[in-house]
Amino acid sequence: MLKIFQRLWQVNWAEQWQYRANLIMYLLYWLVSPIIYLAVWTSIAQSKGSVNGLTANDFTTYYMTLLIVDQITSNIVIHTFAYKVQDGSLSGELVRPIHPMLTNALVNNVAFKILTIMGFVPIWTILYFLFKPDFSSVTLIGILIAIPAMILGFLVSFLLSAAITSLAFWTTRVYSIHEFYYALSLLFSGQFVPLTLMPKLIQDIAQYLPFQLLIYFPIQLILGKLSSAQIIQGYLSGLIWLIAAITVFNWVWQNGVKRYSAVGA
Amino acid sequence: MNTLKLLSAFLKVNIQMSLAYRADTVVNILLNLMWLGWELLSLSIIFNNTDTIGGWGFGELIALLGVFRLVHTLMIALIWPNTEKFNQSIRDGSMDYTLLQPINSMFLVTFSRITVWRAWDLVLAAILIVVGINLSGDTTTLFSILTFILLTISGAIVIYSLWIVLIALTFWFTKFDNNVTILQALLDAGRYPVTVYPVWLQILVTFVIPIAVATTIPLQGLRGDLTLPRVLMFTAIGIASFLIASQVWKRGLKQYSGASS
Numbered sequence: 001m002l003k004i005f006q007r008l009w010q011v012n013w014a015e016q017w018q019y020r021a022n023l024i025m026y027l028l029y030w031l032v033s034p035i036i037y038l039a040v041w042t043s044i045a046q047s048k049g050s051v052n053g054l055t056a057n058d059f060t061t062y063y064m065t066l067l068i069v070d071q072i073t074s075n076i077v078i079h080t081f082a083y084k085v086q087d088g089s090l091s092g093e094l095v096r097p098i099h100p101m102l103t104n105a106l107v108n109n110v111a112f113k114i115l116t117i118m119g120f121v122p123i124w125t126i127l128y129f130l131f132k133p134d135f136s137s138v139t140l141i142g143i144l145i146a147i148p149a150m151i152l153g154f155l156v157s158f159l160l161s162a163a164i165t166s167l168a169f170w171t172t173r174v175y176s177i178h179e180f181y182y183a184l185s186l187l188f189s190g191q192f193v194p195l196t197l198m199p200k201l202i203q204d205i206a207q208y209l210p211f212q213l214l215i216y217f218p219i220q221l222i223l224g225k226l227s228s229a230q231i232i233q234g235y236l237s238g239l240i241w242l243i244a245a246i247t248v249f250n251w252v253w254q255n256g257v258k259r260y261s262a263v264g265a
Numbered sequence: 266m267n268t269l270k271l272l273s274a275f276l277k278v279n280i281q282m283s284l285a286y287r288a289d290t291v292v293n294i295l296l297n298l299m300w301l302g303w304e305l306l307s308l309s310i311i312f313n314n315t316d317t318i319g320g321w322g323f324g325e326l327i328a329l330l331g332v333f334r335l336v337h338t339l340m341i342a343l344i345w346p347n348t349e350k351f352n353q354s355i356r357d358g359s360m361d362y363t364l365l366q367p368i369n370s371m372f373l374v375t376f377s378r379i380t381v382w383r384a385w386d387l388v389l390a391a392i393l394i395v396v397g398i399n400l401s402g403d404t405t406t407l408f409s410i411l412t413f414i415l416l417t418i419s420g421a422i423v424i425y426s427l428w429i430v431l432i433a434l435t436f437w438f439t440k441f442d443n444n445v446t447i448l449q450a451l452l453d454a455g456r457y458p459v460t461v462y463p464v465w466l467q468i469l470v471t472f473v474i475p476i477a478v479a480t481t482i483p484l485q486g487l488r489g490d491l492t493l494p495r496v497l498m499f500t501a502i503g504i505a506s507f508l509i510a511s512q513v514w515k516r517g518l519k520q521y522s523g524a525s526s
Contacts, residue, residue, distance in 0.1 A: 021443065022443055025443040025446040028450035029446070036462075043319065044311070176292045183303055187303070187306075
């Protein structure tokens with residue numbers, strides 16, 4: 001099994017390496033909106049002293065951390081997998097004795113992630129000197145506690161996206177469904193603004209959804225803003241969502257593959 | 266005259282193509298409304314916490330959202346589909362056939378694909394601009410409205426010209442098929458008045474990838490923030506950038522050598 005992963009890694013790493021110029025462009029997409037939100041909110045906080053108890057530096061550290069967390073927890077499976085169902089190139093992978101989504105697509109995603117992070121580090125460093133965030137609230141323990149949370153966040157996000165991507169077995173409009181899902185995650189994850197600034201109703205709903213595991217929870221962990229009770233609660237809901245995501249994905253995948261019928265010769 | 270005839274022919278073909286995807290169009294319009302809801306919600310969250318950003322009020326940001334959506338429509342309805350087709354034609358050599366047509370190749374490359382249903386986005390944008398300006402209580406004169414229209418058109422021309430330059434680069438660097446990503450990525454900066462950004466970002470989105478010229482500046486014209494020489498300057502920039510872009514396109518064409526030869 002280990003050998004399979006090793007080989008898959010070599011193949012996918014080589015594949016992603018070919019597209020390294022594209023990766024830089026993808027990075028731009030990721031970077032621009034957090035930087036814009038950072039600029040907007042720090043300018044508001046500066047003019048008013050603080051927003052709902054958050055200072056300009058709170059916003060700067062929030063979005064600078066968000067850039068890192070988002071890199072780690074996000075996934076691109078909709079872009080790398082859905083078309084294979086549609087154009088039939090999945091057939092070749094289905095006859096192999098390994099799970100196409102949980103091995104090949106997963107390794108591909110991780111390879112993509114590591115390459116983008118390599119490009120991301122220097123950019124983040126430049127942004128650090130441009131925005132000069134004060135990270136004095138960050139502790140080593142906070143980071144160590146956040147690492148499993150980010151991995152958990154990535155697994156949940158990957159599995160949920162994989163489940164949605166697998167809807168491609170039923171419909172060609174899977175990209176529209178994913179767009180809707182993406183909008184939900186914008187709303188409930190803390191991507192736009194720290195969740196405490198969202199309307200009360202959205203905050204309440206966000207408690208019961210997986211999206212804050214991807215952004216808000218890891219950020220607050222890194223910045224050391226959570227009590228131990230909140231940390232335990234966050235991890236518990238993360239585990240529950242992981243189990244839920246595995247179940248949902250398995251169900252969608254197994255029923256989807258049964259429906260699969262390739263096109264072409 | 267010929268150009269207009271061609272344009273109407275392109276429109277006709279594109280309408281026919283999109284009629285084949287009626288259900289998709291409905292889904293897309295629903296998604297579009299969803300994003301509008303999200304944009305309005307995000308503005309209302311911002312203005313729950315402040316009265317102005319970068320000196321602009323809520324109404325003015327609604328109007329800015331309208332102007333932003335005009336540029337966004339230009340991007341989605343024209344720039345994306347044509348770039349995709351163009352990159353494809355460079356890769357497989359079908360650009361040869363485009364060049365053989367007895368009309369201006371730049372026009373042909375940039376207008377042959379139009380996502381027609383996006384026209385409704387323009388209506389939405391106009392509504393946002395009118396409602397936003399009314400909410401803001403800014404007084405508009407005939408002069409400021411004319412300035413706004415002039416600057417919006419010249420801003421759109423600046424973006425169009427930048428696009429031409431970016432895709433023309435593909436003639437030199439064939440592998441450069443990410444040509445418009447940078448434009449798309451920075452587009453989001455047009456949602457807010459550039460005055461809130463740090464200086465380096467202001468410079469980037471005003472001079473390097475001039476999104477602001479097509480979003481913030483027309484609205485500043487409408488608010489009466491710009492003096493006449495400034496208005497004329499931005500109009501001149503629009504004209505100049507178009508002339509430069511057509512020159513770059515012509516030179517790029519000389520580089521083109523077909524894909525298979």
